[in-house]
Amino acid sequence: MYGANSSSLTPRFFILNGIPGLEAAHVWISLPFCFMYIIAVVGNCGLIYLISHEEALHRPMYYFLALLSLTDLSGCTAFVPNMLCIFWFSLKEIDFNACLVQMFFIHMLTAMESGVLMLMALDRYVAICFPLRYSTILTNTVITKVGLATLMRCVLLVIPFMFLIKRLPYCRGNLIHHTYCDHMSVAKLSCGNIKINAIYGLVAVILMAGFDIFCISVSYTMIIRAVVNLSSADARQKAFSTCTSHICAIVITYVPAFFNFFTHRFGGRTIPHHIHIFIANIYLLLPPTLNPIVYGVKTKQIREGVIQLFLREKDI
Template sequence: MPQQDNVSGSNGTGADPSVFFLTGIPGLEALHLWISIPFCSVFIVILLGNSTLLYVIKTEPSLHKPMFYFLAMLAIINLVLSATTMPKILSIFWFNSREISFNGCLVQMFFIHSMSILESAVLLAMAFDRYVAICNPLRYASILTNSVIAKIGLAALVRAVVLMLPLPFLLRGLPYCRSHVISHSCCEHMAVLELACANTRFNNIYGIVVALFIVGLDLMFISLSYVKILRTVLSLASKEEQLKAFGTCVAHLFAILVVYTPGVLSSTIYRFGQQVAPHVHILLANFYILFPPMMNPIVYGVKTKQIRDRVHLLFQRKSF
């Protein structure tokens, strides 16, 4: 692959530090055109699914409730995350357009990781919503007012920005005198950090601490919410009431599994699976970025009757 040889050769010691090169799926360059088909299909599903979800929530007054406001936040996060990664990934697959500016790389990295943190916070907020709805239903409307929902959303955004903002500045301060070829299809933090020719211990520790803090803290509070929900559900008199109460949580539980499982799997294999082929690491990382945005609108569309009915009505009108 001549272009790659030129890129590698021009990125030795003293190469321009303002330009990096992404490699798509290392080891599978010959299959990039075929790999682009499922990636493009997933991107289309993400755009259509999340845009439809936002449209339905906005236009249907009966969906103007806390749970659906949080779901709209999730849809926006999904759109931003995919929009900041997929166009560049597809341009690599289709046109071998691998060059990315250092600043552009840092911006992409910031959005990838901050949106992941924000998504985790919204899932936690949705767990709190289900807890209040089931454990304290009489005070639901007074606790989760529109202003409280807006404050929760703002706090989640501030947390994501504050935790991720140091990363681009930390990376910007490092020298990159080795190859500038990133063995990834997007600017993931660890993939960029590997190219630095300096002591990166602090950057590594900061990244690990933030990841453990976010996943550990959010999952702990989500688990606590569901322990209380389970106790309340089991205390209900009839089996029908129990199933109805727990049925309102099914979509959220699916969303939690969809978001956290690929992330934990990808991170574990990346750190401990040294024998795993590089292209497997990259495909898993892409799976983590793309799978939740694709699945969230599908899960909530299938499991939530109000959304399902509204989407069905919408497509009936379009067909007519």
């Protein structure tokens, strides 16, 4: 019998079972996840260091990119080390409150990534539609304020998840068939009514991702209209080229996220559970892994910054 307070039916801990049905292959499954995590840590730390030390990159676009890298780095660190401990050492037990903390950071940072992508779309809108006023509109003060406002939005919308989970009675055991504490995975262990959890989860997704996608769509509609009206083909190509990295980041983030969302909502009976777990891990780990590579390959200023940094280190 799992440890619980008999009056409240709140477990002292949960057991994260990893990927059910594939326990014998956990070590082999962990290798690509570990490799992706190393790339994510090195790539995002490198981007943050480069942007902070290269004066040529002290511009709004790169400040938002540094914020995206910080969010990605924090997001994958919130669950990958714990997942690797499950796979390598069978350390599956997680304290109830620690589970809530992990849940908070995973959901909050996932929402934050969506919010930062929205801010980056607005940045590209201002840069292309109001190029002469770009530096006066997006001042350091404005960037700080919108960044904090986006963070506060995510925190305030995710905090209710914690209270919704804590109010539930748990009498269906404490075994979570997942690699991390996900809101609905934990809620499904309850013998109480979890309808409000499911409804609020959907409302939170609409308020965060729905709003962000709407703003991104409007921004790029205005960008396309402005670029089409440019008289020079070279000017149009140059304007579009400044958006390619951001568009790639949007695709990398939202396509796996929506695939994960819709398979959980509509493919619960047709898609094996271990595939759901794979998708849930990939959609959290793929953007932190690929975003630094995309921006490093697609952004000329970052490539030049890396070269300058290495040249300076060599001279020293």
